[in-house]
Amino acid sequence: MNHYFYNISGGNTRSLLPSALAAILDGIAKVVPAALLADIFNTIYLSFAAPEAGLNFGRMWTVSVILLIWLVVEYAAYSYLYDKTYKAAYSLAASGRLSLAEHIRHLSLGFFGRRDPGDITNLLLSDYGQVEQTISHNVPQLISAVMLPVLALAGLLFVDWRMALAMFAAMPFGVLLLWLTDSLQARLSENHVRAKNEAASRLQEYLSGIREIKAHNMGGKRFERLRLSFDELKRASIRLEGIMGPMIMGAMLLTRSGLTLMIVTGSYSLAGGELTLPVFLLFLLVGTKIFEPLTVVLMNYGEIRYSAYSARRIMDVRQEQPQQGSGSIPSGAPIIFDHVTFGYDAQKPVLKDLTFTIQPHTITALVGPSGSGKSTVTRLISRFWEIQEGIISIGSQPLSSAGPEQLLSEISMVFQDVYLFQDTIGNNIRIGNMKATQAEIEAAAKRACCHEFISALPQGYDTPVGEGGSTLSGGEKQRVSIARALLKDASIVLLDEATASLDPENETAVQQAINELVADKTVILIAHRLKTIRNADKIIVLDQGELVEEGTHEELLAHHGLYEKLWDTQQGAEGWRVK
Numbered sequence: 001m002n003h004y005f006y007n008i009s010g011g012n013t014r015s016l017l018p019s020a021l022a023a024i025l026d027g028i029a030k031v032v033p034a035a036l037l038a039d040i041f042n043t044i045y046l047s048f049a050a051p052e053a054g055l056n057f058g059r060m061w062t063v064s065v066i067l068l069i070w071l072v073v074e075y076a077a078y079s080y081l082y083d084k085t086y087k088a089a090y091s092l093a094a095s096g097r098l099s100l101a102e103h104i105r106h107l108s109l110g111f112f113g114r115r116d117p118g119d120i121t122n123l124l125l126s127d128y129g130q131v132e133q134t135i136s137h138n139v140p141q142l143i144s145a146v147m148l149p150v151l152a153l154a155g156l157l158f159v160d161w162r163m164a165l166a167m168f169a170a171m172p173f174g175v176l177l178l179w180l181t182d183s184l185q186a187r188l189s190e191n192h193v194r195a196k197n198e199a200a201s202r203l204q205e206y207l208s209g210i211r212e213i214k215a216h217n218m219g220g221k222r223f224e225r226l227r228l229s230f231d232e233l234k235r236a237s238i239r240l241e242g243i244m245g246p247m248i249m250g251a252m253l254l255t256r257s258g259l260t261l262m263i264v265t266g267s268y269s270l271a272g273g274e275l276t277l278p279v280f281l282l283f284l285l286v287g288t289k290i291f292e293p294l295t296v297v298l299m300n301y302g303e304i305r306y307s308a309y310s311a312r313r314i315m316d317v318r319q320e321q322p323q324q325g326s327g328s329i330p331s332g333a334p335i336i337f338d339h340v341t342f343g344y345d346a347q348k349p350v351l352k353d354l355t356f357t358i359q360p361h362t363i364t365a366l367v368g369p370s371g372s373g374k375s376t377v378t379r380l381i382s383r384f385w386e387i388q389e390g391i392i393s394i395g396s397q398p399l400s401s402a403g404p405e406q407l408l409s410e411i412s413m414v415f416q417d418v419y420l421f422q423d424t425i426g427n428n429i430r431i432g433n434m435k436a437t438q439a440e441i442e443a444a445a446k447r448a449c450c451h452e453f454i455s456a457l458p459q460g461y462d463t464p465v466g467e468g469g470s471t472l473s474g475g476e477k478q479r480v481s482i483a484r485a486l487l488k489d490a491s492i493v494l495l496d497e498a499t500a501s502l503d504p505e506n507e508t509a510v511q512q513a514i515n516e517l518v519a520d521k522t523v524i525l526i527a528h529r530l531k532t533i534r535n536a537d538k539i540i541v542l543d544q545g546e547l548v549e550e551g552t553h554e555e556l557l558a559h560h561g562l563y564e565k566l567w568d569t570q571q572g573a574e575g576w577r578v579k
């Protein structure tokens with residue numbers, strides 16, 4: 001259980017203190033009116049037992065005033081703690097979500113390969129929501145509901161220990177039932193959380209892929225996956241409620257049967273003269289009250305058990321090791337691959353024993369058939385993934401111990417698939433350098449040939465672009481990403497198919513912009529059209545993850561190997577047209 005509280009509080013159990021304190025006070029607060037009522041009851045009883053003395057109005061007034069004062073104090077203290085409890089719970093969830101998102105940012109991309117993006121969203125929203133609900137409601141209610149019976153038992157043991165024991169005698173059986181079925185409850189809760197997350201992921205996938213689904217008329221198949229996930233959620237929900245409900249009711253029934261035992265014991269004791277009527281009535285009064293909070297305990301126990309799985313999912317991600325390293329990257333140093341072997345799945349290497357050096361301030365092109373590992377090389381230079389064998393270093397600094405943030409500050413990237421945030425187009429370029437002025441943004445846009453189309457937009461640089469850049473054409477997005485890279489002005493430039501989706505007019509202009517971007521930089525370029533890399537200082541030819549050739553365009557042609565074959569194929573394809 002301790003581990004559970006550690007998990008739900010994100011490792012900060014102290015943050016649960018306000019709610020625990022509020023709950024304890026609430027529990028105590030509920031006992032006092034019950035004790036005062038018992039006293040009033042006793043005073044009335046005494047007035048009937050000895051009618052000549054009459055009702056003790058003094059005592060009745062005193063107790064009533066104490067009760068009133070108590071209620072006011074209770075209200076004030078409870079409102080204060082209530083406020084603290086909720087604030088603590090919501091702050092914990094808000095800061096927890098942010099710190100988890102920040103933690104995720106520091107993980108290698110391998111983590112994202114293993115997890116469904118929808119699953120990560122659910123973790124941050126749904127699982128945290130569950131934990132938030134538990135901290136703000138279930139845990140305080142549980143503590144408060146436990147306090148009343150515990151305090152009542154302690155007090156009643158002094159009044160009449162036999163009656164007190166009779167009242168609570170059946171409770172251990174209720175607890176035993178819960179304990180025996182604990183692993184079943186855990187399994188049902190886990191299955192339900194899993195089914196809920198799966199359904200949410202499928203829904204997210206369906207909505208994000210709606211364009212492709214429509215384009216390929218995949219509605220039926222994809223919708224089937226969505227339907228299956230909702231079916232599974234329905235089954236998991238029925239199983240959870242159908243099994244947990246009777247179990248909790250069973251535990252409740254067992255616990256409540258103590259009341260019957262107490263009544264039987266009380267009746268015999270009363271008849272035997274070992275118990276006075278007021279005490280018996282006091283037990284009856286407290287007895288009926290005491291089982292209400294116990295019902296709450298059992299209900300909340302089920303809820304807490306359920307959210308334990310959400311908490312564990314959160315902690316599992318928290319325990320993922322972020323990328324380590326603080327070594328700084330020397331500027332103007334060569335990039336060295338020394339016998340590097342890497343696979344996204346360690347058992348299936350996609351780069352094999354790769355050794356080469358990229359000299360600073362040169363342009364190196366990576367070529368090779370599709371799937372030969374070109375993009376993977378650029379991802380490894382950015383340390384998006386950790387390699388399995390060999391060393392990648394920049395100068396004398398191995399990347400495995402380099403500071404990930406500093407490394408990325410040295411690299412500008414232009415990817416094949418450009419992602420634009422749902423923000424203004426100006427702010428999307430500013431991502432390259434958050435401190436850039438408007439003039440610098442426009443200068444970068446001009447060099448990347450996007451100033452003209454941006455100026456023609458209704459709100460110019462302040463025009464919002466849809467999520468992922470859905471309101472811009474492929475070529476426009478590519479140019480925006482080149483503007484970002486120009487603005488970043490990093491010493492290493494990774495270009496992946498930078499000119500692939502540009503029309504012929506823009507291609508020439510962007511090629512010039514790229515020439516500016518790459519001037520005096522260390523450039524690693526992937527271009528499928530070999531004519532664009534003819535002038536590269538070095539061309540590295542990959543085939544099935546192995547380096548098969550290396551040299552300049554002329555040297556490679558003279559070598560009559562794979563490069564020449566690729567070159568010839570492309571030359572032949574240059575003049576293709578639809579007949």
Ligand SMILES: Nc1ncnc2c1ncn2[C@@H]1O[C@H](COP(=O)(O)OP(=O)(O)OP(=O)(O)O)[C@@H](O)[C@H]1O
Pocket residue numbers: 113344345350368369370371372373374375376377
């Ligand atoms: N995230 C990933 N997880 C698992 N395997 C991957 C991942 N990315 C790429 N691969 C695999 O690694 C191999 C190399 O892929 P990579 O993208 O580096 O090739 P490429 O030469 O850049 O291909 P292309 O020219 O088609 O872009 C391929 O077999 C690919 O299927």
